[in-house]
Amino acid sequence: MSDEYLFEKRGPPDPEVERLEKLLESQRWRPVPPPRLALPWPRTLLRAAAIVVAAGGLAAAGLWLSSGRGGATQFELADASGDVRVVEGLLATSTPADGAGGTLRRGARVVCGSGASARVRVADVGYVTLEGDTRVRVERSARPDEAATQEGAFQLYLERGSVSASIFAAPRIFELGTPSGIAVDLGCIYRTTVDDQGHTTLSVVLGKVSFEADGRKVHVPSHASCRALPGVGPGTPVWDDADATYHADVEAIDASGRTKGAAKPGASTSAPLDATTSATLARVLAQSRVKDSLTLWHLLDDPRAELRGKVFDRLATLVPPPDDLKRAIFERAPRKDRGRDYGTTRSSDDPVGDELLEKWEAAVRDEW
């Protein structure tokens, strides 16, 4: 073995080192933009701030106790334009927000009237921008003096309307609840809309979001969208550049298979597909590009065995699976998410090792 090549990366290559380098190429770092965060305070300012905080601590505590109000959070109304009100307290006191309103309390609602807009700062990790006709509730927050490193440290609930979230923090620190599921931030920018029936549309601009409800997790990457219904949860994600027919067809397939209160995640039915769904599915499969493996991969957890079999056939032509991963495995049981955010999957009761599924998923995800 040539240690010269191993250390210097110069001279005649050591064949074994070269072989390992080639094998490991797939594991290399793939550049992504750095996280963008609020500016850290310079050290001298931190010291000064510590003194100020310490000096003001007693006074603040006194004020807090005398006011009889608690539930302070790290959410803050940073900007407001137009008819924006903060509704809080047992008596649902509504306060007009003039420009910027300060810290929001737990349970407080920010209500934007028609044509209004507001920006809520989420600690030092980002902002949520509210559009007109939108109502958002502060669900949970780390206390102002608490380090916010645990999962779900900051939670807002979108009751209706549209918000855009720009969050640059560790994954799962921020969550946006909706009537149809929870958008778990994995470090990104995304827009969410809830209509009057509670139907939710999530579109990811940058980064990725895990859309979750009742044990089902849908991984939505940037430039993709996902619709969700109350009691049903998130549907199948589709790339934003897919044509309108494709979007509509996928939505129709979801609607026909994931009805309210129906199959639990992981459940399977062998009932044949009806003619309309068969035709719709045939159109989707025929139009699917390699990158649409995003959609097909998620359709593999549909409760209908016949549908999963057909999806498997098409997906296998776009991204070939490992040899031992056969159609019958997916006909027997849906693919099921096991990972924290996305990633590792398993068949629900099949003795085929998880490794094969994970290997295929890695290949499929490379196309997204």
Added chain:
Amino acid sequence: MNDPAAPPSADEESARDVAALVARARRGERDAFAAFHARFARFVHAVLLVHAPRDDVEDLHQEVFVVAWRKLATLREDERASAWLATIARHAAQRRRAGRVDHAPLPEQLEDRSAAPRGALDGARLVEILRTLPEAYRETLALRLIEGFDGREIAAATGLTHGSVRVNLHRGMQLLREKLREEGFA
């Protein structure tokens, strides 16, 4: 003994560059933080790859830089930022491993893996084998074989001497070769 009149070595210049970058990032210059991220992204990735569950590496990579950004004011030796980042990365990986419990039900009939064919060696399997090596070797080898650092770059990033890096690479490769033989991949 160092000659104060001698020109600075490449390592010294690199350490000064890092210290200057950290100082600018600490003042809140976003460009400096972007450069800091670009400079150490591959290094942090290598450390995480050999310590964290594979499917958590991407998330943890983001988390390490978020923590670094927040705690930049507490870094005392600016020129040793990479060693500091490695510590953050190892702790993050350790926490993730500790908090990770899989509750997947066992299949009724367990596969006899000893009789199963091993299949070809690929990158993912090779990383798994790397993880079984002692820490000093696995990080050094990951930086060299995966991220493409040369010995001097590894020394600058880890704070080890060139001699130590050379020894780690040599012994690490010996151990890796033995592991590959044991696993039937030689």
